[in-house]
Amino acid sequence: MSFDVMMRMTEIMLAIVVLQTAVEHLWQGQSRALFMARAIICLWLLFGFQAGIAVGALWLTSILLLHRFDGPYNGGADKMTMLITTCVGAAHLFPQWQELAMAYLAVQLVLSYFVSGYVKIVNPEWRSGRALVNVFRFSAYPVSENLRNWAHQPRVLWLMSWGVMGFEVVFPLTLLNPVVLLGGMAVAATFHLANACLFGLNRFFWIWLCAYPSLIWFQERIFE
Amino acid sequence: MKTLLAKTKSMLRKTIDLLLPALFPSWRFFKEVGPSPRVEYRVVLKGQRTAWRESHPVPERVGLGSVIARMVWNPARNTQLYMVSLSERLVSGRVEHSASELNHLIAAKIEESQGDLQFRLMFMDDEGGAITGTVVYESEPVPLSEVRR
Numbered sequence: 442m443s444f445d446v447m448m449r450m451t452e453i454m455l456a457i458v459v460l461q462t463a464v465e466h467l468w469q470g471q472s473r474a475l476f477m478a479r480a481i482i483c484l485w486l487l488f489g490f491q492a493g494i495a496v497g498a499l500w501l502t503s504i505l506l507l508h509r510f511d512g513p514y515n516g517g518a519d520k521m522t523m524l525i526t527t528c529v530g531a532a533h534l535f536p537q538w539q540e541l542a543m544a545y546l547a548v549q550l551v552l553s554y555f556v557s558g559y560v561k562i563v564n565p566e567w568r569s570g571r572a573l574v575n576v577f578r579f580s581a582y583p584v585s586e587n588l589r590n591w592a593h594q595p596r597v598l599w600l601m602s603w604g605v606m607g608f609e610v611v612f613p614l615t616l617l618n619p620v621v622l623l624g625g626m627a628v629a630a631t632f633h634l635a636n637a638c639l640f641g642l643n644r645f646f647w648i649w650l651c652a653y654p655s656l657i658w659f660q661e662r663i664f665e
Numbered sequence: 666m667k668t669l670l671a672k673t674k675s676m677l678r679k680t681i682d683l684l685l686p687a688l689f690p691s692w693r694f695f696k697e698v699g700p701s702p703r704v705e706y707r708v709v710l711k712g713q714r715t716a717w718r719e720s721h722p723v724p725e726r727v728g729l730g731s732v733i734a735r736m737v738w739n740p741a742r743n744t745q746l747y748m749v750s751l752s753e754r755l756v757s758g759r760v761e762h763s764a765s766e767l768n769h770l771i772a773a774k775i776e777e778s779q780g781d782l783q784f785r786l787m788f789m790d791d792e793g794g795a796i797t798g799t800v801v802y803e804s805e806p807v808p809l810s811e812v813r814r
Contacts, residue, residue, distance in 0.1 A: 465740040507683040511762040512754065514747050517694060523687035549690065556692040564697060572698045579789040579796045580701040581749045584735075584742060587726040638732050641742035 444540065447658035448532060449489065451543075452496065454651040455525055456486040459499065462515075462522075462644060472509055478502055493533030500526045517553075518644035524549055525651055540662070547659035550652045551613050554629065558609025567606060570599030582640040605632065622660050626653055700788035702752035703798070706771045709806050710780030717785065720771045721745050744770060752786050756801050764804055768812040781806035 442450075460483035466476040479502045486495040503523050506514065513519030528546040532539035561567040566575075577583055577592040591598065608628055615625030630653075633646040705717040721744065727735075735742060748770060755763035771784055783806040787798040 461737065465738070465743065469740050469744070504680060504684065507687075508679070510747070510766075511759065512683060512750070513687070514750075515743055516746070516750060517690070517692075520687040520690050523684070524690065527688060549692075553690070553692045557694045560693045560696040566697065572695070575698040575791060576695070579791065580698055581703065581745070582701075583723065584732075585724050585727045637736055641735065641739060641746065643736050643739045644743065646736070 442654065442658045442661060444543070444658060444662075447543065447654045448529065448539075449492075450654040451525065451529055451651060452486055452489070452492055454654070455499075455522075455529065456483040458644075458647045458651055459483050459522065460487075461647070472506075475502060475505055475509065479506075493530070496526060496530040496533055500530045515644050518642070518648050521553070521645075521648045521652065525648070528655075543655045544659055544662070546652055547655040550649070550656050551616065553649075554609045554612040558606050558612070561602070562606045562610060567602055570595055570602045573598040573602045584639065584641045588639060608632065616656075616660050616664060619657075619660055619665070622657065626656070700790040700799070702749055702756075703787045703789060704748055704752060704767060704771065704784055705787055706775070706782060706784040708775070708777045708780040708782060708809070710777075715777075720784065721748055721774060756786060756788075765812075768804070768807055772809055772812040777809060780809055782809050782812055783807075 460480055463476045463480040463483065467473060467480065479499065482495055482498045482502065486492055486499065500523075503526055506519075507523075513523075525546060528542045531542035535542070561572070564572065566572040574592050574595055577589055577598070583589055583591075608625075612625055612629065615622045630646070630650060633642075633649050637643040637646045704720045706720050707715045707717050709715075721741075723745065748767065751763040751766050751770075755767070767784055768782060772782055775782075784804045785800050786802040788801050789796055789798050791797075
């Protein structure tokens, strides 16, 4: 994938995902002016005219949102949105460093899996499966009370814990081969999809996908 | 002039504080599963207090159609997740903004139009194999008319 194609794909995906979240907030009546501005900027970015300025405007509204909500509204999903916006914006602003900016995004994407897996695998509660049991037993994350019954399946949750931890810590190795990388991204997307269905983390699913083109480009650029 | 400079400095510092975790994320998702918050509220009217009720509770079950629809339209669930973040921020000492936001979000969902709104944060945890809830914060009652946007 060429750098230009990767950039444009990232911009289009980012614009669609941010537009969706802006419409949700507008529907709820939250900070209408700010989210209306973001929706308009996303449409502008979709058309691609002066995309760098559009990304800059999106970045500024993201800063305002961080102030409005005193931090991210949707935790890691908002952080990834900000990270992608910053990297794409930096690539436009500093053309001589554009590859470095997008490589940083790709590396952070890999770290998002590896670090997340590593901190779990060194924790005995995760290794025993107890942590995931507790997620279903009493955490605020299951989308329905009915899902709490999964806590009565410790063997299944032990397997799921090791499946998640194993996939996350080996994810960096998928960079060694383009086909394996595509497979790794498919597994990762399935993992995000499961999180969206079980815990309502739909924004994570979409925004993580937005960073995938940068990883495909990065793999080709470094390893091919 | 001095005040303006101080305000600008404070705003810049806050922007950097808010921005840095996004530019250099820790990615330590679910490092451990600790006590987990529930938000409960009651309304105080003429000295009468209603029972504590959970705000924004999750439904008993979510059907397959809803699960699919929630992939692209999920504002209610995202509000619930925001309330979890607010609760965690509040008990970590970031009280003012978190309490104000929780008051607004609770008030937007309840039927009562008069009286004072009060909320509390109950953190659920595993103690000796049993799930127990501990109240770690109770807000000052505020008039509903003030917190409705």
